[in-house]
Amino acid sequence: MSLQEMLDKSIWGRNLSPAEMQRVQAECRERRVAAGQSIVRMGETAEHWVGLISGFGKMSVGSPDGRETTLIGTAPGGWFGEGTLIKRGSWQYEGVALRDSHLALLPRETFEWLRATSLPFNHYLQHLMNARMGSFIAQLCNQRLLDCTARVARSLAALYNPELYPEPGLFLDLRQVEVAQLAGISRQRANAALQRLEAAGLLNISRRGIEVLSLAGLRDYSSPPAD
Incomplete structure (x- = not known):
């Protein structure tokens, strides 16, 4: 582009x-x-x-x-x-x-x-800053309340906020290390989280990146309770 x-x-x-x-x-x-x-x-x-x-x-x-x-x-x-x-x-x-x-x-x-x-530019800035604040609040809640898999799911879903990122497409050109940095976890935990999300049918992992299969599923993902 x-x-x-x-x-x-x-x-x-x-x-x-x-x-x-x-x-x-x-x-x-x-x-x-x-x-x-x-x-x-x-x-x-x-x-x-x-x-x-x-x-x-x-x-x-x-x-x-x-x-x-x-x-x-x-x-x-x-x-x-x-x-x-x-x-x-x-x-x-x-x-x-x-x-x-x-x-x-x-x-x-x-x-x-x-x-x-x-005036339209000012309106845009208001919407953008409001969306940014909402993103920060959601991230804070995710870090305090969710496990690693759910944090990865929400971090990926956050890239589909249309007020922050216009139309990213269902294929994300992301590496596992980048997913880990976005979610604030280790690369090993990010890899395990991506494997769980793939097993749940929410995404596909390939050498080129990540294909999102269910954006709604990523946004709503909750890890199953531990045995």
């Missing part, structure tokens, strides 16, 4: 006037990030609204003793950083590419111009 295709498919881009889209196209920049490299760095001033054209990323925070927790994954078509830009603040998390990624960078000045001139 190209930058132009991403802008054309985005919910907010489809609602811009021709003149607004022309300015966005002229001022939006692209950057390629190799797997393992930073997308954004904690403590740095946010200068862009960041979109993912291709690849996969995660936003996480860590502790001095090396522990880390993933806040959210970033799939193709998704944008992040709007709250930090609005506050004119610094990144409060690390953004890392889990695989080679292609980024769209909308300058803060362009972002603020859209906020000042486009």
